Amino acid sequence: MTQQSDEMAEKQDGGEVPDAAPLLALDRITKAFPGIVANDSISFQIKPGEIHALLGENGAGKSTLVKIIYGVLGADSGTLSWNGAPTAIPGPAAARDLGIGMVFQHFSLFEAMTVLENIGLAMNDQRDMTALKQRVIEVSTSYGLPLDPDRHVHSLSVGERQRIEIVRCLLQNPKLLILDEPTSVLTPQEAEKLFETLRQLSDEGCAILYISHKLDEVKALCEAATILRGGKVVATCDPRQETAQGMAELMIGQKLTPTRRDGGEVSRTDRIMVSRLSIASEDQFGIDLREISFKVRRGEILGVAGVAGNGQTELMSALSGEIQNRRQPDSIRFDGLSVGSLNPAERRALGANFVPEERNGHAAVKDMSLSDNAFLTAATRMKLMANGMMRHGEIRSFADKVISAFDVRTTGAEAAAGSLSGGNLQKYIVGREILQEPGILIISQPTWGVDAGAAATIRQALMDLARRGCAVLVISQDLDEIFEICDRIVVISEGMVSEPRDIEAITVEEVGLLMGGLHDLADTVGSEGRANG
Template identity: 55%
Template structure:
């Protein structure tokens, strides 16, 4: 099927100091086409769409929209010409309701009542149930995304850009979103869909442009390719699937019973009656849509949030009221999701960051004084073992790319010989090859007898590494189940199905 051309991007180049984000990128999108922009983290997808949305100006190259030159100077200009974008990170005010949030993004918002009616109309038309009077702070991530989508649809866009939209959705919610996107496409709205999830792209997209290191390496029709072929185009090398060494499950190493703690984060999710055990050699995967208590669970396990002593036991030693230092001593290491400022101090060197958590278990202090020579040696070991690309261990953590820093931080925790390992988002923002390596080391540690808890929003990742599987939903944890034999449908139901569908049922009834 040939469509009239909507947007053409020709020879776009954009360089930042030290890195070329896009180099001579050319592709085109037809009217009503769902076009995938595929690539690893750092391949230049985000920079590309920011240029289309008028946030960044290209150094050279040209864009044409419906045959006329297109050079948006700012997003408002892009929106006026019919280009809308849904960001990966939402820009919503939690203390305002849906309609107010939508009004804030408009240049001339209509009266509230009229706007609420329009939001209702659009949400019904596209099967995206949303109540305009609800507080955004009370909405699930999926519902928040709907606010962003509806905000875009109210402008009647010709091109809708979606940046990694499914990373915050349950499988059922993904289905709903895809239905909406297909409907939009059939009505003539083109969609530029950014993702690195290949199965999604195969089911949804008409065409795909694959970027690697800022360059277009291939264009293809996703339906005619296997996911593996596309992955290898994206990564530029053959991929290795992590191997699981089956060790016998041992005694219980981490036991959490009826753990409830209030969230220290504004609009955070408090944990409610969480119970689970992880045995030596076992990997427990904890899934869930972002914001359902993942951060709080990590804090409660690392010792940054305390509870009563017997709520958390490491090797049957009660540690619920212990801080991070005592828990490390008891044998637990933890890796938080946020690399810049939580897991690592961005302005400190890698040596100092190695000391940050490894001081206790690696015996790097002598009567209060830091053994910097020993710490440097450990940092160098991590750099070598995890292939961290850095000029040396004295570089500030913030100078490393996200993926490289993540490798360093994973190495820091995994190389401490801990009996319990807790990781939130082990491969977030890491390229496929490095992600495979990190997953392999997680499995290796489990093979050596460590009890591992992996909290992740990437279901494929969890199914790959986890022996048992549970879901965090609204601060509660489902009963862990063996991963073998779980279907996507069952997982979706464990994740609470599709959030906020009541309105839709109401409408169709």
């Protein structure tokens, strides 16, 4: 995809006026929160029609900065100029009046209402629903964002929901569109479609501020980039002239050590066997698991790719035992034993460990100490209790072991889990499970929202664990991650899982097609065909 999009970006470059006055100029914007300076004297400019990337790791200050631009937060100091004139943006409504639109990472949509009703809710001056419907259809067709205004939101995929948010912004004729990590919920094909829309918008003169940490995308799409680290601008560059590696090193401020993927025999023994697993979701708008079957062998890492909300949560709960399947205890077997009716503690006693996606409140208790959090899942296998009492000495030393083995930056084992940064807490959680030397590890979104350094540590630890004979199942939305560490891959879509494929024998495009769901694909292609034609 990069090849083609580079060309398109070049073409569009030609149309640019070299000395165009900036549409938006930030001058020494500073914003501090208790204990941290989130934005430290940040300055940069966006020209009309420019696609400008804002790059940085989690915690670099990207979100704070765009919230200031969109009027959600006020800056402590610094000036924001719009079309050359210093402007105050006291709130999102004022930002919209200026012509700034924003698509947040987390959508604000009502599931039980239709697309049109959701759009209508955000329009202050639009009372006539028929006219609005007409405009929605016009905008969505002319920008290649197919949408059926009468569908209910709960029946839409995440990609379609994102289109509602974008259309909602476009109806306001924005001059600047801000997108926060828009592709994190999209398949590669959907992402490519989105880029076409964004290039079209840019050609029409709408500037785009594109927030991401995916460097390939930024190279393909953007003509300027501002890189943040620790709340400061560390570089401004033209991403088309830079290598992804170079930008990554600017982003994290250190050399990247690539993960090592060596040796380790994948044996024939199946450690995880899932056969015809079907579970109805407990959530009204959740996804039912339908006839899921796969196996994970000793020494192997199996990746489960998929767009968020296609049954990953349900699959994780079923595998960990948070949802039990008493009717079909045989549908899940660990090392040959039927575990479908066991609870998580009982499954753990058999040598299986789990890391759920959500750190705070699920994998760890935020207000409890790291020691207490070690006890949470390691109590039985690490013999941290005796006669119904907690063995505080042993708990403490196990926690210390995790902290030092995984280089967790903290004030000590008595620090509250909530006081750690996302990456450090994730290292602690993963470390807590890995130091129990599990025979089976099931981990969801292992590096979600984690800084690059911590992510590399975690991925390496997973690979090392597999080499020691553990069967590892990784559920991830991050395709790069799956291609980096997994031996085989399955794709989950609408609660169903595809046939496993060797990672060497499948391309990103093929995975993308599977992620979109085959039955879904037919009608998407059909309607998009009409829209583009």
